[in-house]
Amino acid sequence: MTTDITIIGAGLGGLTLARVLHVHGIPATVYEAEASPTHRSQGGMLDIHDYNGQLAVQAADLMDEFRGIVLEGRQAIRILDRDGTVRLDRADDGTGGRPEVQRGELRQILLDALPAGTVRWGHKVNRVHGLGEGRHEVTFADGTTVVTGLLVGADGAWSRVRPLLSTATPEYTGMSVVETYLYDADTRHPATAKAVGGGSLFALEAGQRQIVGHREKDGTLHAYVMLSEPLDWFAGIDFADAAAATARIAREFAGWAPELTALITDSDTAPVLRPLYTLPVGHRWDRVPGVTLVGDAAHLMPPNGEGANLAMLDGAELGEALAAHPDDVEAALAEYEQALFPRSAAVGEAEADVPDHPTLEDMISFFTGDEQTP
Secondary structure (H helix, E strand, O other): OOEEEEEEEEOOOHHHHHHHHOOOOOOOEOOOOOOOOOOOOOEEEEEEEOOHHHHHHHEEEEEEEEHHHOOOOOEEEEEOOOOOOOOEOOOOOOOOOOOEEEEHHHHHHHHHHHOOEEEEEEOOOEEEEEEEOOOEEEEEEEOOEEOOEEEOOOOOOOOOOOOHHOOOOOEEEEEEEEEEEEOOOHOOHHHHHHHHOOOOEEEOOOOOOEEEEEEEEOOEEEEOOOOOOOHHHOOOOOOOOHHHHHHHHHHEEEEEEEHHHHHOOOOOOEEEEEEEEOOOOOOOEEEEEEEEEHHHHHHHHOOOOOOHHHHHHHHHHHHHHHHHHHOOOOHHHHHHHHHHHHHHHHHHHHHOOOOOOOHHHHHHHOOOOOOOOE
């Protein structure tokens, strides 16, 4: 491979691409806006699927390391109604194909498997523009630049690379998530720890309110409080005032069982608002020499358990295509995109068929295998 490869973004998709390229003896450089790997929390648990995410791990030759970070028992599922009545309690029997890992630990095994200096931290992209003949110049916030023969946007929802290929921009889904954490829950919050169980909790009522909880490592409970409201509604809440924001969100769950609302009111961290955005289903672009996208930059979707898996598979397949066509980058990109577009469109179309506000029965049907989508 004589073309230099520049990857923007050190998330799971960009790092998987860099690692698969490294497995094939192809160097690449990853530029990341964050100052270091520990600049911020990397989020919660991910279920890595045997039909996409794990295929990427295999391509990256990291299955042993992956098995070492799997959290046993976390594929357990509990579904409760708002008064705390258990409607489904499914244990993890060890046969599921979606083992759970911590996102930060998965990212770290990818980082550890790359040569030193592969990731250049503290490089926020300000501008990207084409120079012709498939080459592009990237300008960073500190004024430095890099010119590359292959530019890969792995830079997420608000990608600075995407405009080279597409005019599409993310649109608000109508739902936002408020994140909370309870630490040492088995000792300090036993009723809530029991409600969540050993894996994932889904508590909802018909309408616009859900609480999703995950049991992470060391007795940590991580909750995603989901509310379907316009952005203006959330703008009326001062999230800089943690106590006031917590109280306002908790009011939306008045009458729910206290072991469930404790995931809001007893949080050991300030509530964090995360509006959910999506790109158009079936987002695609015409082939532009020397540039492509992976992960959310290519196919941002509402959280459905597939995003990280698709990003990693994107990175792996792009890396393998480049390795298969070392002297013809355009052939590699065309092959990669030919598989990328229908795959991401199929997942997006399935998500579009999901009810905006699934009922308890919808969720139970999904997890008992009666339906294909929740």
